[in-house]
Amino acid sequence: MSARGVAMRAGRLAAVAALAAGALLAPRAARAQSVEGEAGSYTVLRRLSYRGAVFDQSGPAYGAAGSLQVGPVRIGASGWSASLSPDGGLPNTGVRVRTTAVTLHVALNPALLVGVREETRRFSSPAGVTLWQMKGVDVLFEPDFGIPGLRGVAEVAALGASAVRGGPNLNVAVQTTMGMTYAFAGGPLRVRLAYRFERYDVAITPPEPQRFDQFRGLMLDVGVRLGR
Numbered sequence: 001m002s003a004r005g006v007a008m009r010a011g012r013l014a015a016v017a018a019l020a021a022g023a024l025l026a027p028r029a030a031r032a033q034s035v036e037g038e039a040g041s042y043t044v045l046r047r048l049s050y051r052g053a054v055f056d057q058s059g060p061a062y063g064a065a066g067s068l069q070v071g072p073v074r075i076g077a078s079g080w081s082a083s084l085s086p087d088g089g090l091p092n093t094g095v096r097v098r099t100t101a102v103t104l105h106v107a108l109n110p111a112l113l114v115g116v117r118e119e120t121r122r123f124s125s126p127a128g129v130t131l132w133q134m135k136g137v138d139v140l141f142e143p144d145f146g147i148p149g150l151r152g153v154a155e156v157a158a159l160g161a162s163a164v165r166g167g168p169n170l171n172v173a174v175q176t177t178m179g180m181t182y183a184f185a186g187g188p189l190r191v192r193l194a195y196r197f198e199r200y201d202v203a204i205t206p207p208e209p210q211r212f213d214q215f216r217g218l219m220l221d222v223g224v225r226l227g228r
Contacts (some may be wrong), residue, residue: 033071038192038223039064044082044097045217052209057084057095065221072107074115095125103138113140117157123167130167132200134159142181149183153194168211172201179219188224195219 042061047054063080079100086094098121105115117138123130136159143152159173179194196219202211 034069034225034227035067036069036223036225037064037066038190038221040192040219040221040223042080042082042196042219043217044084044215046084046097047214047216049209049211049213056087058087059084061097061217063099065223067103069107069227074103074105074107074113076103076105077101078103093126095123098122098124105138105140111141111143113142114138115140117159119159128166131165132162132167132170133164134162134170134173136160136173145180149186151181151183153177153179153181153192169203170200171203172199174199177219183225188226190223190225192219192221192223194221 040063042063044059044061046057048057049055059082061080061082063078065076065078067074067076069075077100079098081098082096084095084097099119101117101119103115103117105113107113115138116135118135119133121132121134123132136157138155138157141152141154143154144150145152155175155177157175159175162170162173164170175196175198177194177196179192181190181192183190196215196217198215200213202213204211
């Protein structure tokens with residue numbers, strides 16, 4: 001079996017193991033039923049290496065997300081789209097990026113959820129179209145800060161299984177989000193401010209220089225949460 005096939009199988013096994021562990025360990029106290037939805041903007045800075053040089057692209061992104069939780073199980077979907085302009089002489093005139101993702105989490109307690117994430121990212125530029133398809137383990141931590149309406153947000157996804165069309169394969173794919181959410185007067189209206197960082201290491205053939213792709217920036221979302 002190829003290294004790519006081994007990585008994809010390992011990612012699938014890790015995802016199944018995470019869900020199985022969560023289902024077995026989730027306590028009755030984590031049971032809840034709620035619906036959430038939000039929309040917002042994302043100031044994206046993309047940094048990528050190409051033939052030994054590093055380049056930046058930037059631009060605003062807009063997206064939306066929603067989730068449904070029944071008992072300890074939470075199902076979510078999200079997406080964002082951005083037009084990124086090149087800085088410093090990139091070998092193209094810009095790129096259109098579109099991302100869609102689905103998640104499945106199991107609550108181990110009211111603040112900690114473990115699960116899986118499957119994501120597709122599409123890059124479109126004058127040079128052509130590249131499609132990333134990634135899946136792996138996703139851990140979400142939403143601690144209560146002890147202040148009414150204020151909760152933290154910490155999410156880490158390790159997407160160990162990937163398939164790429166129109167470009168080189170990925171060796172490493174890690175996504176992190178850190179921030180906080182505030183619910184006004186304990187009501188359904190919520191605002192979330194967070195910082196997101198993503199790192200993708202691109203497969204190379206020695207002696208080719210290291211290649212990577214990074215996305216980072218601030219996210220501001222406004223949404224509602226209905227239920228318990």
